[in-house]
Amino acid sequence: MEKYKYFIATCIMILFSIATSYAQDKEAKIALTFEKADSLFVCKALVTSEGKPVIEVPVNLSVKRLFSNLAIGDAVSTDSTGVASFEVPQDIPSHNGKLTIFAKIVDDENYKNTETSAEVNWGTIVVSDNANVGERSIAAGRSGAPIYFIISSLLVIGLFWGILIYAVLQVVKIKRLGSLDKI
Amino acid sequence: MSKEKNIAESTKYETFTQEEYMVMKDDLLRPIEKTGKWGKIWIAFLTVIFLAGVIAYYLQESLGKSVTTGLSDYTMWGVYISNFLFLVALSLSSVFMSAVLKLTHFEWYRPLSRIADVISLSSITMAGICIMISMGRPDRLYFLIIHGRIQSPIVWDIIVVATYFAACVLVLFIALIPSLSTCKNHLTNLPKWQLKMYEILSFGWKGTAEQWKILKKTVNILTVLVIPLGIALRTVSAWLFSTTLRPEWDSTNFGAYFVSGSALLTVAVMIIAVYAFRKIYDLKKYLTNMHFDKMGQAMVLFGFVYAYFNINEYLVPAYKMSSLHANHLLNLFVGEDALFYWLVVLFGIAVPCILPMFKKLRKPFTLTLIAVAVLIAGWFKFYLIVIPGLSHPLLPIQDVPPSWAHYTPSTIEMTIVAATIAGIMLLVTVFSKYFPIISVWEVAEGKLEGKEEIINYK
Numbered sequence: 001m002e003k004y005k006y007f008i009a010t011c012i013m014i015l016f017s018i019a020t021s022y023a024q025d026k027e028a029k030i031a032l033t034f035e036k037a038d039s040l041f042v043c044k045a046l047v048t049s050e051g052k053p054v055i056e057v058p059v060n061l062s063v064k065r066l067f068s069n070l071a072i073g074d075a076v077s078t079d080s081t082g083v084a085s086f087e088v089p090q091d092i093p094s095h096n097g098k099l100t101i102f103a104k105i106v107d108d109e110n111y112k113n114t115e116t117s118a119e120v121n122w123g124t125i126v127v128s129d130n131a132n133v134g135e136r137s138i139a140a141g142r143s144g145a146p147i148y149f150i151i152s153s154l155l156v157i158g159l160f161w162g163i164l165i166y167a168v169l170q171v172v173k174i175k176r177l178g179s180l181d182k183i
Numbered sequence: 184m185s186k187e188k189n190i191a192e193s194t195k196y197e198t199f200t201q202e203e204y205m206v207m208k209d210d211l212l213r214p215i216e217k218t219g220k221w222g223k224i225w226i227a228f229l230t231v232i233f234l235a236g237v238i239a240y241y242l243q244e245s246l247g248k249s250v251t252t253g254l255s256d257y258t259m260w261g262v263y264i265s266n267f268l269f270l271v272a273l274s275l276s277s278v279f280m281s282a283v284l285k286l287t288h289f290e291w292y293r294p295l296s297r298i299a300d301v302i303s304l305s306s307i308t309m310a311g312i313c314i315m316i317s318m319g320r321p322d323r324l325y326f327l328i329i330h331g332r333i334q335s336p337i338v339w340d341i342i343v344v345a346t347y348f349a350a351c352v353l354v355l356f357i358a359l360i361p362s363l364s365t366c367k368n369h370l371t372n373l374p375k376w377q378l379k380m381y382e383i384l385s386f387g388w389k390g391t392a393e394q395w396k397i398l399k400k401t402v403n404i405l406t407v408l409v410i411p412l413g414i415a416l417r418t419v420s421a422w423l424f425s426t427t428l429r430p431e432w433d434s435t436n437f438g439a440y441f442v443s444g445s446a447l448l449t450v451a452v453m454i455i456a457v458y459a460f461r462k463i464y465d466l467k468k469y470l471t472n473m474h475f476d477k478m479g480q481a482m483v484l485f486g487f488v489y490a491y492f493n494i495n496e497y498l499v500p501a502y503k504m505s506s507l508h509a510n511h512l513l514n515l516f517v518g519e520d521a522l523f524y525w526l527v528v529l530f531g532i533a534v535p536c537i538l539p540m541f542k543k544l545r546k547p548f549t550l551t552l553i554a555v556a557v558l559i560a561g562w563f564k565f566y567l568i569v570i571p572g573l574s575h576p577l578l579p580i581q582d583v584p585p586s587w588a589h590y591t592p593s594t595i596e597m598t599i600v601a602a603t604i605a606g607i608m609l610l611v612t613v614f615s616k617y618f619p620i621i622s623v624w625e626v627a628e629g630k631l632e633g634k635e636e637i638i639n640y641k
Contacts, residue, residue: 142332153333160346163408167353170401171386174360174394178387 028054028111030103032118034088041088041122045078045103049111053082057108061086064100064117072101094123204627208369211619211626214464215370218616222463226616229609236602239595240316248319251595257583258573258590263317265569266600269562270310271344271420272445273607277303277351278413279449279485282406291477293629294469297358297622298456299449304351305610307416309603311344316599336426339419347409347416354405356384360398361624364388377617417442424568430507431500431572440492446485447535448561454478454554456611458547460620469621472547479545482557486535493532511575520571527567531560 031046043061047054057078062069076084084103092099099122104115136146218226243251254261280299284292315324324341331338363385367378388394418438425437434440454475461470500508501516515524535557538544544553570590592600614620 138334140334142330145333150333157342157346160350160408160412163404164346164349164353167357167401167405170397171357171360174388174397175386177391177394177397178389 026111028057028105028108028114030059030105030114030116032101032103032116034101034118034120034122041090043072043086043088043101043103043120045084045086047078047082047084047105053080054078054111055080055082057084057105057111059084060104060106061088062102062104063088063092064102069102088120088122090122091124092122093126095126097121097123097125099123207627208365208623210466210468211621211623212366212370214615214620215366215617216372222612222616226609226612229605229612232605233602233609236599236605239598239602243316243595243599244320251593253591253593253596255584255587255590257576257587258570260317260569260573261590262566262570262592262596262600263313265565266562266603267310267313267317268420268441268565268569269448270306270313270603270607271417272441272448272561272565273452274303274306274310274347274351275413275417275442275445276300276306276449276453277354278410279446280453282409282413285406286410289477290629291474293625294466294621295453295457295474296625297355298460298620299453300351300355300358301611301614301620302449302452302456302607304348304355305607305614307344307348307351308610309606311348312606313599313603314340314344336419336423340423343412343416343419347412350405350409350412354402354409357398357405358402358622358625359618360385360388361390362619362622364390365623366619380617414442417445424572429572429576431511431575434496436492436495440496443485443489443492444561444564447482447489448558450478450482450485451535451554451557451561454482454550455558458551458554460615461547464615464620466621469626475547475550476542476545479539479550482535482539482550482554486532486539490532490536493528511571514571514575515567520567523563524567527560527564529560530556531564534560 026049028047028049031048033044033046035042035044045059045061047057047059055078058075059078060075061072061084063072064070072086072088076086078084088099088101098119100117100119102115102117104113105111106113134144136144138146138149140146248254252261276299281292281296281303285296315321318324318327327337327341331341363381367381367385370378370381418441421437421441424432425434457470457474457478461467497512497515501512504512514520534553538553539550544550574588574590
């Protein structure tokens with residue numbers, strides 16, 4: 001019996017995998033609707049399968065960002081009417097005010113992974129204040145150095161090089177005095 | 184009329200006896216007159232190492248730094264920059280072992296000042312070369328000047344290195360003018376071109392009272408100038424690190440920490456140089472045991488100042504041990520670099536603080552041995568500041584190749600580093616073969632015990 005236990009374990013795992021895959025074979029559809037309730041933005045995800053609402057299925061909501069999606073809260077399970085309700089934050093930045101909202105069912109026991117998306121005009125338009133881009137600053141380019149910085153740098157450089165040039169002129173003076181002494 | 188007046192003034196100031204002066208001139212100018220067999224071998228040896236560095240640089244630039252060096256995305260500076268810091272530290276010899284002593288009237292500076300000035304000029308020359316080698320293609324220097332931002336510490340570095348180099352040239356050669364006149368008048372068995380060189384570089388020096396007055400005033404002004412300039416040079420080098428995003432470099436202590444380290448290293452390099460010149464050129468009469476005694480005391484003083492800044496730099500962050508610093512500090516104290524780090528602390532900080540306290544150890548030979556240990560530890564100290572610092576970036580990138588976390592300098596890099604060190608020794612040696620390594624007039628002036636008088640000699 002001992003020598004067969006690995007074989008039996010493998011068979012059970014295969015059977016479990018087959019059963020699971022059949023169980024996940026059901027397809028679900030998600031429909032997104034957007035409502036404003038009082039002062040809240042609410043997104044409702046209606047999950048149906050073969051025309052009937054699906055209950056107790058966790059739905060993940062996310063919003064598209066530049067590189068990947070940003071999750072909006074935790075997963076919410078559908079209620080008895082097949083609806084999962086989410087409160088959408090009102091301060092999600094967007095270029096044009098539009099947000100692409102994604103709803104997903106992932107790794108459910110009964111339903112295959114599915115995803116849907118819809119656009120809604122709930123984004124907060126970001127207005128970049130570029131008024132200071134042309135200003136002179138430490139972080140600016142070569143031509144944008146602050147005036148006080150340029151003046152103080154030139155003063156220090158000028159002071160040191162001025163003294164060095166003065167020293168060279170003194171050597172010239174020593175040479176001139178030597179020439180006079182010859183005469 | 185003018186000539187008569189000058190002669191009268193010159194005569195009036197002649198207080199140093201001719202016999203004494205002749206002996207001194209003979210002693211101090213002797214090394215210029217002949218170069219022995221070992222001297223030639225030494226110069227040839229240094230030249231070979233320097234040329235090997237030139238070939239290594241050619242290979243580096245023709246094959247590319249990615250192939251010929253151990254540099255990577257993390258360790259993008261490597262041994263070139265740590266060596267640059269070491270060379271800049273040595274270049275402050277003129278500040279700590281000449282200008283400061285002179286302005287504070289420590290009379291024993293006199294035979295040391297020119298040695299310090301030559302080491303400074305040689306070191307800053309090689310430091311400038313080293314930073315260009317580190318940048319890669321030499322044309323980048325041109326682009327840095329054309330396109331560089333005045334707000335950038337790299338541009339400040341280029342400006343301050345160039346200014347300090349010019350100041351070192353002037354400090355050395357203006358103070359050399361009377362000595363060159365002495366060489367021209369006293370050394371007759373030299374090739375014609377050498378005598379012509381002395382004549383040109385002595386700028387018609389006649390030793391008139393007016394010339395002395397101008398020379399002394401100019402030398403004094405330059406002596407004052409090199410102190411802030413040298414400290415600015417060292418501090419800007421430190422700011423290059425402080426303004427780079429690495430937790431262990433993000434320190435307001437860095438400028439003073441670097442300056443204090445330089446002070447210690449300049450004493451160490453001076454002890455070695457003075458010992459070598461005293462021994463090789465037989466200058467025991469001028470570079471006496473007293474000088475070693477004083478330099479030993481200076482080593483203890485600067486050693487403690489350096490130890491103080493090291494405590495600020497390492498022990499204070501270690502006491503707090505924030506997550507930003509923990510990785511780097513634990514690596515130094517108990518990790519991969521621990522043995523290396525504690526050896527540097529022992530020889531670079533503890534030894535110079537303690538050993539020269541004993542009078543017996545301030546004798547020439549023993550003090551020179553200590554200085555050699557301090558200098559070698561000083562070189563590795565900069566290596567420990569640069570390399571482990573770069574290996575622990577503030578924002579680690581995920582999935583980096585393991586090779587990035589470790590840096591080993593390549594043969595090409597080490598050849599170039601050796602060439603810069605050999606370059607300094609070569610410049611100092613060649614200088615001492617063509618110019619008096621001890622300032623004749625400054626030593627003679629010292630014989631007058633600081634009287635405000637001008638010595639007349641030709």
